[in-house]
Amino acid sequence: MDVRTLCLGVLSMGPASGYEIKKRLEGPFRHFYDASFGSIYPALNRLEEAGLVEHTVEAQHNRPDKKIFRVTASGRLELMRELAEPPGEDRVRSEFLVTMMFADLLPARHVSELMDGRIALMRSVLEHLEAMDYPGLSPGKRFVLGYGIAVTRAKLEYLEENRHLVESDALLAQVQSGRAGSEAAD
Amino acid sequence: MDVRTLCLGVLSMGPASGYEIKKRLEGPFRHFYDASFGSIYPALNRLEEAGLVEHTVEAQHNRPDKKIFRVTASGRLELMRELAEPPGEDRVRSEFLVTMMFADLLPARHVSELMDGRIALMRSVLEHLEAMDYPGLSPGKRFVLGYGIAVTRAKLEYLEENRHLVESDALLAQVQSGRAGSEAAD
């Protein structure tokens, strides 16, 4: 599964331009898949070459024409074929967690600031997700959205309840073992 | 932050060969960062060129020599510099969630099987993580491990309590609106 399939999927929910696809990916998708314009536009052109989507042109005022893409019949088949394949493993890359893993190498103040920022971020993500939950969502969207909400809540709770593990303990441990500043400072 | 930094971080917790680094990344790291041999070995060589790590050779029986890497003083400085930078956004790519988003395009039986597999996977991940939680972990490791456990539990609970959203409702909705098989069949 790649950006091509993702575009096919988004288009299966309704026609859209490349620009709109990108915007839609910033909705509930955002938290489990991302794509840039630089990958979406070429993906759409390749999908069209393969006959999986087609487009009509809509004129714009002082702007490049808008290309509205639609999935073709064979595009729908191809999407189902792709979705029927066993999904690959999740790929996660969190620089925040890597940083926390090595929190004892950083000044406690810095760790606290990171933690504040992270908690604020999780709160805003949560608000954002909760605001999307209106009646009329497809079952798939509702499921995935609920998943995002549940996971984000768990993260937020965990951060609030366990930040002390990396904020004070690490520094205290250093002080107590007399290593404070011996390697890190200056 | 890339595989180079990650290797530097792993090595800051103790000397290791490339092979061992890979194994260690399959511990608590696994769930928020991944790297293959094809990226680790070149990364180590580049780190060494830059003077951030150095290695000693350990002879093996009928095997390539084992190269044990250690972080140098400037390597530690570089690691701290990297960790001090604001962490980039999390990147997540979950084919499972994409598939669930479009669950209504798939046979309900298939969705159920996917769900069973996913729940089993989450359970084994959870067991695996819980088994790692022994006294003596660094605060950073404990924090990150607890995070993984909390998030995995939340996922597991959500899946168990909400799988019905994509297993029965979607199909029922199709049947009820008389669209069953009109597009998907044949």
Added chain:
DNA sequence: TTATCCATGTAAGAAGTTACATGATTGA
């Protein structure tokens, strides 16, 4: 005045994966 939104696209480059080469040992 500066940034953001709209709108498409290309080109260069980064980063990483997969597959291969080599090969003995150990366990199922």
Added chain:
DNA sequence: TCAATCATGTAACTTCTTACATGGATAA
């Protein structure tokens, strides 16, 4: 007998990101 473990490494390839090009309209 087949797969996995240990052990390092390279090369080809895929995939995606970043930066650029274009440019009017609108909001801060």
